[in-house]
Amino acid sequence: MDDTVQKSCWGVAVKASLGLAGIILLAWLFAGGDAVTVIAAS
Known part of the structure; x- marks a missing residue:
């Protein structure tokens, strides 16, 4: 069960x-x- 939860995460x-x-x-x-530099910095 833990394996399926880990895979989905x-x-x-x-x-x-x-x-x-x-x-x-x-x-x-x-x-x-x-513009991307501004977006990434914010």
Whole structure:
């Protein structure tokens, strides 16, 4: 039972990380590198 809980937690963490990276990538593509630097710093 612990194995399934641990796998699901890692799955959520990986999906959240990929989602955040995707949002930052899209922001960089549409707004340019300077805007992403401001977003990441805040």
